[in-house]
Amino acid sequence: MPLDKNRRHRRYRFPVRRGPRFRIATHRHGYARPAPHAAHHSFRAMASKKKLSLEHWISYRFGLVASRTGAVMSARYVAPHDLPMPAWRSLAVIARFGPLSAGELGERTSSDPFRVVRAIDLLVKRGLITRNPDPSDRRRARLELTSAGRAVYEEIVQGAIANEKFIRAGLTAQEIRLLESMLDRIDAQVQALSAGLSGPPEADDL
Incomplete structure (x- = not known):
């Protein structure tokens, strides 16, 4: 058929x-x-389920960069003066913004009170800073560099500036301006998060 x-x-x-x-x-x-x-x-649904890998976390990348640059600073410029990095950061902040109280130093270094006190004690013992009562408020001390502290700071900061120039050499002027703007925005987000103005996103949203 x-x-x-x-x-x-x-x-x-x-x-x-x-x-x-x-x-x-x-x-x-x-x-x-x-x-x-x-x-x-279909692809949008798949992408929404994809998790943000550790190597793409902003906080993780910042931590790596800070740790690596700090290691270079310590080995080349800070260790020869027998200073730990927290003490050097405190010295640099006092040199830039001093005179400061211990609380103001903690805020500008983002360090916990215990580390701030240890750094201050070491710098005072070494004769690099003074810790005197604040004339405007006798309840708090005022931290300032001594002449010896200024000399140590000026010597170490030359190495810090050399490192900074080397890092910036990999970026254009426009990229540096954009990076600085982005860092300001990220810092504002972190401060808002720290102040509890906004809660962290859910893990599934990353």
Whole structure:
């Protein structure tokens, strides 16, 4: 019995899975892709479930950069003066913003009170800073550099500036301005987070 002409040319389709996308197989035309809008929604759904890897965390990258630059500073310029890095940071901040109280020093170095006190005690013992009562408020001490502290600071800061110039040499002037603007915005976000103005995002949102 001869086959019906229309039936003979009819295409038979059956589902075939190829990875994350669904395709249709035919015996005449190979594979037919799904509609563009369907694929778009599928990829968006997959992307929303993707987690942010550790190496892409801003805080993780900042920590690495700070740790590596600090190691270079310590080995080349700070260690020869027998100073730990927290003491050097305190010395540099007092040189830039002094006179300061212990509380103001802690805020500008983002250090806990215990480390601030240890750094101050060491710098005073070494004769690099003075700790005298504040004339305007006798309840707090005023921290200032001595002449010896200024000399040590000026010697170490030359190495810090050399490091900074080397790092900046990898960026254009426009990139540096953009980076500084972005750092200001990130710092504002961190301060808001620290102040409890906004809660951290859910892990599934990253």
